[in-house]
Amino acid sequence: MSRHDTRTCISCGMPMRTVEEHAAADPSKDYCRHCAHEDGRMKSYDEVLAGFAGFLQHTQGLQEQVARDTAAQMLTKQPAWSDR
Ligand SMILES: [Zn+2]
Structure with missing residues (x-):
């Protein structure tokens, strides 16, 4: 692991x-590997939202619609999506 x-x-x-937690292990990228495709491109809002909602369903046992609403609210606070 490389510290930074x-x-x-x-x-x-x-x-x-x-560094490994950055997209494509590239510290110049300002998004993480969960939010990137294998080639390092950032995922779209819908892809990140679906992944986040699935994560909430698994970890917090939320219903699908509740998980999607919660994920959407949380994403609104992130710089990448704040103008949506
Ligand atoms: Zn991310």
Whole structure:
């Protein structure tokens, strides 16, 4: 693991404590590997939203619609999506 200053993903808000947590392990990218495709491109809002909602369903046992609403509210606070 390579240490560097922790930055926060502009898409989902996850702290990125290591270079490996950045998209494509590239610390110049300001979003995390969960919010990127394998080639390092950032996922679309809908893709991030679906992933986030699924995460909430699994970890918090939310109903699908509740999970989507919660995810949408949380994403609105992130810089990548704040103008939506
Ligand atoms: Zn992210």
